[in-house]
Amino acid sequence: MKKALFLLISLFCAGNVFSQTIITNLLTENLKEPMGLGVTHPRFTWQLHNNKRGVVQTAYEINVRQDNTEIWNSGKIISDSSVMLVYKGPVLKSNTKYSWDVKVWDNIQKDPVQSETATFHTGFFITTDWKAKWIAPGFAEDTINRPSPYFRKEFNTEKSIKSANLFVTSHGMYEAYINGKRVGDAYFTPGWTSYHKRLQYQVYNVTNLLAKNNTIGVMLASGWYRGVLGFANKKDFYGKSLALLLQLEIKYSDGSKETIITDESWKSSTGKITYSEIYNGEKTDLRLEKEGWTASGYNDSVWDKVMVNDFSKDNLIGTYNEAVKEHEIFKPLKIFTTPKGEKVIDFGQNLVGWVKMKVKGRAGQIIKLSHAEVLDHQGNFYTANLRSAKAQDFYTLKNDKETILKPHFTWHGFRYVKIDGYPGELKPEHIEAVALYSAMDQTGSFSSSHTLVNQLQSNIEWGQKGNFLEIPTDCNQRNERLGWTGDIQVFAHTGTFNMRIHNFLVKWLADVKAEQLPDGQIPSFVPSLNANLNRAGWADAITIVPWTLYLTYGDKRILSEQYGAMKAYVESVRKVTNNDLWDTGLTFGDWLGFKAEEGQKNPKVTHKNIITQAYYANSIEILANTAMVLGYQKDAEEYKELLKRARQAFHKAFINEKGDLISQSQTAYSLALNFKMIPDSLEQRAAERLVKLINEFGHFTTGFLATAPLCHVLTRYGYTDVAYKLLERQEYPSWLYPVTKGATTFWERWNGIQPDGTFPNRKPFPAMNSFNHYAHGAIGDWMYRKMVGIDTDESEAGVGYKHITIKPHPGGSFTHAQASLKTYYGRVSSSWNIDGNKLIVNVEIPVNTTATIYLPTEDAQKITESNEPIKSIKEISIQSTTEDKKIPLKVGSGIYQFVVNGYVK
Incomplete structure (x- = not known):
């Protein structure tokens, strides 16, 4: 049946005559066949295909079954809705597989069309579903290097197995094995959340991994839980001890059940991973590996017992977003020796991931891999911009057998790899780079007659891939990699074109809400490490991102889930305003805007409260619109009135008697026009003034906040020609300047590399000079929405x-x-x-x-x-x-x- 359906779709997509409607791409909570779904009322989505024009659905009927028994039928619903239809049947059971299909009527066929069947599997809905106990290593830990602890347990199954599902989470990162085979293809699980309030678990169908005699083995590492985090190099932010929680639910063919849990019966030890940190890399000594420890029959008599802890399970949640997985593989573009005599591999693409290497050497030989994004102007390996992040992986060989090496619990941002200690001649077939990012569907494509702009689009996509690893990070090479709210709010709309980031951001927004202070303030990055609060343009992610998901995916539920947090944020600002003007608190301003070097014209400084007030008004408007969508009429009217007052306060404070802004900067005009802060009668004058300022410099002077809407504003007021000039400009500063310097991702700074190939000397260089920062890739939004x-x-x-x-x-x-x-x-x-x-x-x-x-x-x-x-x-x-x-x-x-x-x- 599936092959026949695939053939029909292929014929349709290839342009063959196919006038019958077919139903494809059944999704449950936006995912295909999800495991461990923690949503009690999931939503169903399907697609219709027909090459005739004007085809619309007229009615649908959803059927949900458990073990071939119908538990809910929607009945025939007269509606053209086919996206995110809510399940309204009986309460779903924990750890249960359900199937569903849909019947559709349309406006061209007499008879309905029947879909194939899709499935979803629920997680644990209540805490008491967890029978497992939290366990920690029973040995005295090396508190300096913190080698990865190993856990194992053997058990037998005497009956025929119908199904087996593994529920697992940890304090720290985990990798699980059953009978010597890795469980799943996800990495860095259980992911990064606000652990004290939200700790994800994963569910795997492991039916095919089980035998009569079985062994479960699990490795842990510090990860985000207790590893070094942030530019302050904090340790143990969430806790000092690693721990494992695992529950294997087995259903036998005769109807009986068995549960294998983490408890006192498990054993613990250490193995080959002697050190592992996200920023610094991983050390692996293959001589210390306990050969066969994940298989049955291994002698663990010298292993230690485990400690059982009473850590809370109240914060456990099913995983909602896509897991981090391996994706593209890059072979060396070239292998060369630098002027300093370093052996370096160029993979041709700045990416986030790790190196996989084939090696054969002698026992005790140490191989060191160092990672970098760029070379310096002399062609030497350059790592100063990594700050304190070492970004190095070490491997100590066990014997002279050929071995495949790669890390387990760390990743790097790099294009270049320096290798020391490789035995023999390093050839291209010995080494490859593997990209890692959250496994979201690729949804968009863009191309044009402009070769450099096409590369720009590639840079946007790779900046997104590299920084959409579990959370939306700001960079993925130095000692930071944090979920900065300002970056994602300017880029979110662009991101929806390139990848389906729906669930990815819904999950992250739940953590934003969890990290929100009781008084409504929002941290500058999430998960929070006690970050700066309520910075305009950063904290506003709590309103902008949910609204963007609603507009681009039609997700009304995310507005309902986030409305309280959105409202609390607006009120936290409102209470510190003076006559409706937000003129208090600190701000990052228009971060990393153009700063003139010697001999260049300096842009005018933007009054910080032009930025704060513009963003405040925008969040009020989004809140008012959200209230309207959700049917909160009273709130909608209140915030519409507040919006009027906020704009009037802006007029009074920042528009002079001539009708100009008091700050004659591109940033001021870009934000004021974008957020409709200028009276209608003065808008065109303001747009003309913005264009004059652009022409005065010959380029933009804006930073993270004001660059994103700049071309949109120009197009709105009839200056698309100016927007194109900015897009096509190749000199610094411009979007294409990094492309002309060989960039394959977006830079944090417009002049990350200067025209002469050197790095800027002005502080805070080189400490803050990321070559994989996605925020300025927001120009992609204009390319999709306006250009095309x-x-x-x-x-x-x-x-x-x-x-x-x-x-x-x-x-x-x-x-x-x-x-x-x-x-x-x-x-x-x-x-x-x-x-x-x-x-x-x-x-x-x-x-x-x-x-x-x-x-x-x-x-x-x-x-x-x-x-x-x-x-x-x-x-x-x-x-x-x-x-x-x-x-x-x-x-x-x-x-x-x-x-x-x-x-x-």
Whole structure:
């Protein structure tokens, strides 16, 4: 059945005639076949495919079963909803497998269409489901090096096994093995959360790993729980002791059950991992490995007992987001010797992950791998920007047998690897780099006629991959790697195009909420290490990110879950305002904006409270809109009134009698216009002033906060040509300048490497000069939403790409550009190509959605679709020309090719 369905989809996607509706991509809580689902009322999503135009769902019927017995049927629901439909049946049971399918009616077929079956498996819904005990090593630990503890237990199974599911978590990171085989393909589990309040566990189907005689073996490492964390190099932030909690639930074919748990019967010891820290790397001595310890029959008589602890289980939660996994593999681009005589491998891509190496040497030989993002201007290995992070892995060989080596509990940000002590000649086939990041689906694509901009898009994607490892980090090479809130709030919309970051950010937002202070204040990074509080543009992630997820995924539940935290944050600011003006507290300003070097013109300083007030007003507006969506009418009215007062306070404090901002900076105008802080009558004047400031410098001077909306603001007020000039600029500062210097990810600073190849000397260099910082990659949002023109309607009926906007803005030196996005409804794509005096626009709209396509002409007679005048095509509805001289066309699903004749760029 699955092969037949795959063939049908393949034929459809290849453009073959296929006019029957099919149902694909069944998701439960946005995941395929999730294990250990901790949601009591999961939501179901499906996609429809049909190559006919204007196909919409008219009704659906969901059926949920347990062991082939129906437990809930929605009945036939007259609705076009196919995304995140809530289960409304009886209470789900813990540790239970359920299956579901859906029947769909549409507007073109008489008979309904039946989907295949999807499954999901629940986790533990109540604390008492846990029978396991927390166990810790029973030996006296080396408190300096903290080698990884090992745990093991043997047991027998005498009956035929129907199913076996392993529930496991730890204080620290774990890797589990059954009968010598690794359990699952996830790394750095149980992940990083606000551990005292939220500790994730994972569930694995291990039925196929069990035999008659069985052994469970588990390794632990310090990880985030007690390892070195943050630029202050804190240790033991969550606790000093590592611990394991494991429960194996076995169901036999005869209906009986058995539970294997961590308890006093387990044994503990140490092994080959003598040291492991996230920032510093890992040390492995293969001579110390206890050969066969994860298999049955191993003699553990000299192993120590374990200690049973009474650690809380109240904070245990099922894992909601995608796990960190191995992805792309990079072979060496070249292996060379630096001027200093160092043996270095260039993998050609700055990535986050680890090196996998094949080696054969003598016993006791030590191999050291050092990791770096860049070389210095002389071509030597450069690690000064890693600060105190050593980023080194050591391996001591056991014998002369060929061995495959890679770390277990650490990772690095690198393009270059320096290798010391490798036995013999290092050849390309001996070594490779493996990328690690949270395993979210790749959803977007972008390409254009501009080679450097295409590389820019690649840099955006790799910056996101490298920094979306368990949490949205700021960098992944130095002693930081923290979940900075400011970075993700400016990048979140861009991130939704490249990858499906829905569950990833829902999980992270739960930790933001958990870390929120009782008075509503938000830390600057989450999970928090007692970070700075309520910094404008950073703390506002608590409103901006949930709202972004609602707009892009149509997720109303995230607004409901986060509303209390959003409101508490706004109120925490409100209580320290003076006459509705937020002019108190500290701020990071527009972080890392352009700073003039000698001989360059200095940008004007932006009054810090222009930034604080603009963000305050924006969060109020989001809160008011959220209240409207959730039906909290009283709150909505209150915050709409507060928003008016906040904007009036801005006018009074920061707009002079001429109608200009008191700070004549690009940052001030970019933020004020983006957040609608300037009266309607003065907006165009402000936009003109912004353009004048850009032309005055010839480039932007903005930082983390104001760069992200800059091109959007320019396009909104009719200056798309200026936005293109900024995008295409190749000199410092610009988005393309790092590309011209060979960057394969985004830099933290505009001048991370200077034109002469050296690193800037001004403080705080080199301590803060990351070459993999994703925030400035937010220009990708403009490339998708304005340049190519794919966007979602922000009305309640249109969010999540239920109604799609296609409004391309051709410009600059580009002759073509294209982008696509896999939404929950299916693939959306848009491309434009300039061919002489013709603009060719190709659009794909998925089934069960509608779209409005804006074409740049005032004369509908100049437009054809598939070589026919659009007025003759019944599936296209022509609307009135807009103020920006574009004709909107309303369409349903399908593939369209429009030609605008007589087009002039």
